[in-house]
Amino acid sequence: RESKDQLVIDAGQKHFGAITCRSCGMIYTAANPEDETQHIKYHQRFMEGIKFVGWKKEHIVAKFWNGKIIMIQPDDPKYAIKKAEEVRELVDNELGFKQTTLTCPNKTVTYLYISNEKKIVGCLIAEQIKKAFQVLPDTVSYEVQTLEIMERHRAWRCSTIPQTAVCGISRVWVFSLMRRRGIASRMVDAVRATFMYGSYLSTNEIAFSDPTPDGKLFATKYCKV
Ligand code: ACO
Numbered sequence: 001r002e003s004k005d006q007l008v009i010d011a012g013q014k015h016f017g018a019i020t021c022r023s024c025g026m027i028y029t030a031a032n033p034e035d036e037t038q039h040i041k042y043h044q045r046f047m048e049g050i051k052f053v054g055w056k057k058e059h060i061v062a063k064f065w066n067g068k069i070i071m072i073q074p075d076d077p078k079y080a081i082k083k084a085e086e087v088r089e090l091v092d093n094e095l096g097f098k099q100t101t102l103t104c105p106n107k108t109v110t111y112l113y114i115s116n117e118k119k120i121v122g123c124l125i126a127e128q129i130k131k132a133f134q135v136l137p138d139t140v141s142y143e144v145q146t147l148e149i150m151e152r153h154r155a156w157r158c159s160t161i162p163q164t165a166v167c168g169i170s171r172v173w174v175f176s177l178m179r180r181r182g183i184a185s186r187m188v189d190a191v192r193a194t195f196m197y198g199s200y201l202s203t204n205e206i207a208f209s210d211p212t213p214d215g216k217l218f219a220t221k222y223c224k225v
């Protein structure tokens, strides 16, 4: 009897603590049924959302050893726009953004980083803008917020002197288990090379809107390079 109890306890302990799902990246407690249910729900939605079947007409803007970047523009076929929206919903969900529609869909370009395994591991949404306000330094930082976003939140202290910017990055996201491998940097490089036909945008001409702490760290580093 004693050894049986022991077995039960051991089996239970295996499930204590946090588990990170290697497919969807969610951290959950396996011993907690509510957590497990949450995970299954999230897992299915996430896996469906990041699945990329491939299209006949793909606008590939860059290729790398571990994947490629495709661009989706407002006048692209419906299936492409739909996929971009699906990914944006996943990203917004993770970022805690409640806004469900874009301010200006006809000026929005989506960049997706597709892995060789045909999964979307990165997403960047860029919008055409005219003005941006530099975030005032905690330390010295170069990222700026777009006017529209700034009116909604005032998360960071901003300069009141507008700067001319061409491209606002409203969202940049990389799959949690693939971060710190240069994926976001490559997506921003792709934006700078392709957002405005015939010119390579300088870091002063791009603005990160309403950055999260991760986004701020990334943008600060990227813009200094
Ligand atoms: N902490 C500190 N430095 C960072 C971080 C971080 N979390 N992320 C990036 N950096 C810096 C590093 O110096 C890094 O170089 P290193 O790894 O050689 O040190 C450099 O930026 C380049 O980083 P990348 O590898 O290109 O960035 P990554 O692919 O990891 O993506 C991102 C960064 C998009 C911010 C990712 O962490 C993420 O998806 N976070 C969750 C979603 C999010 O908060 N997105 C930003 C929202 S704000 C907005 O969209 C405008």
Ligand code: ZN
Pocket (backbone or CB within 6 Å): 021, 022, 023, 024, 025, 026, 039, 043
């Ligand atoms: Zn999972």
